[in-house]
Amino acid sequence: xxxxxxxxxxxxxxxxxxxxxxxxxxxxxxxxxxxxxxxxxxxxxxxxxxxxxxxxxxxxxxxxxxxxxxxxxxxxxxxxxxxxxxxxxxxxxxxxxxxxxxxxxxxx
Amino acid sequence: xxxxxxxxxxxxxxxxxxxxxxxxxxxxxxxxxxxxxxxxxxxxxxxxxxxxxxxxxxxxxxxxxxxxxxxxxxxxxxxxxxxxxxxxxxxxxxxxxxxxxxxxxxxxxxxxxxxxxxxxxxxxxxxxxxxxxxxxxxxxxxxxxxxxxxxxxxxx
Numbered sequence: 001x002x003x004x005x006x007x008x009x010x011x012x013x014x015x016x017x018x019x020x021x022x023x024x025x026x027x028x029x030x031x032x033x034x035x036x037x038x039x040x041x042x043x044x045x046x047x048x049x050x051x052x053x054x055x056x057x058x059x060x061x062x063x064x065x066x067x068x069x070x071x072x073x074x075x076x077x078x079x080x081x082x083x084x085x086x087x088x089x090x091x092x093x094x095x096x097x098x099x100x101x102x103x104x105x106x107x108x
Numbered sequence: 109x110x111x112x113x114x115x116x117x118x119x120x121x122x123x124x125x126x127x128x129x130x131x132x133x134x135x136x137x138x139x140x141x142x143x144x145x146x147x148x149x150x151x152x153x154x155x156x157x158x159x160x161x162x163x164x165x166x167x168x169x170x171x172x173x174x175x176x177x178x179x180x181x182x183x184x185x186x187x188x189x190x191x192x193x194x195x196x197x198x199x200x201x202x203x204x205x206x207x208x209x210x211x212x213x214x215x216x217x218x219x220x221x222x223x224x225x226x227x228x229x230x231x232x233x234x235x236x237x238x239x240x241x242x243x244x245x246x247x248x249x250x251x252x253x254x255x256x257x258x259x260x261x262x263x264x
Contacts, residue, residue, distance in 0.1 A: 006221060006224075006228065006231075007221050008218055008221045008222065008231065008234075011217040011218040011220075011221045012218045014214075014217055015214045015215045015216075015217050015218050016214075018214040019210075019211045019214045019215070022207075022210055022211065022214065023207070023211075026207065035180070037179075037180035037181065037183050037184050038184055052184065053183050053184060053187070053188065055179065055180065055183050057176075057179065057206060057210075058176065060210070061210050061213070064210065064214055065214075068214055068217070084230060084231050084233075084234045085233065085234055087215070087218045087222075087234050087238055088233075088234055088237035088238045088241060091211065091215055091238060091241050092241065094211050095208060095211060095241070095245075098204060098207040098208060098211065099204060102200050102203045102204050102207070103200075104200075105196045105197055105199055105200025105201075105203060106196070106197050106200050108194075108196040108197075
């Protein structure tokens with residue numbers, strides 16, 4: 001397996017950490033903030049059901065972005081020798097986890 | 109207004125799926141094309157793939173943001189209907205779409221690095237498979253979004 005000394009390692013790790021943080025956040029239903037589209041309000045904490053359905057998706061993506069952003073701050077020497085194949089193997093693994101986690105919708 | 113955003117979302121996704129399909133096909137081409145491509149399939153893959161990368165990344169983000177805007181009314185109107193009618197598989201189709209699109213968004217960083225000129229031959233396999241994975245995500249998102257819109261459109 002080939003290794004790289006380009007910025008690929010750093011960006012690969014950031015992408016996979018972001019993806020993992022996103023998957024963990026949504027599978028555990030943890031989010032940074034809530035959006036209530038019926039009233040157009042953003043809240044840090046869940047509100048009364050009177051405000052209508054809430055959206056947690058934006059908060060999950062924000063968690064992923066934050067996690068990925070922090071990973072980009074790691075020293076480059078830590079990520080320089082990441083195998084180049086890590087990026088697509090990691091992407092496939094995360095996509096598989098998502099499909100398995102959501103399979104219950106098709107079994108009801 | 110929301111119908112206009114939905115239409116823009118659809119148009120952007122069509123551009124994205126076309127560009128990513130061409131680029132992914134180019135990565136599977138056996139040898140660089142010289143002269144005119146021999147047929148339709150060869151011509152489809154005979155594009156200057158590196159030039160597509162930045163436009164694809166911008167288009168991906170734009171399409172996703174427009175989708176995020178439409179998601180508000182979708183959550184209120186369509187998802188509620190899917191739950192009321194117990195159309196669970198259709199909700200599953202959408203859940204997978206939103207998660208895969210988010211994962212694809214996070215992968216745009218390494219994607220852009222992989223397509224940076226001059227292309228590194230050591231990274232050819234990763235470039236091919238990541239681009240193909242992104243193309244698959246965008247195709248899935250386009251088809252599932254279209255089917256869900258047929259079920260019940262946002263803004264109607």
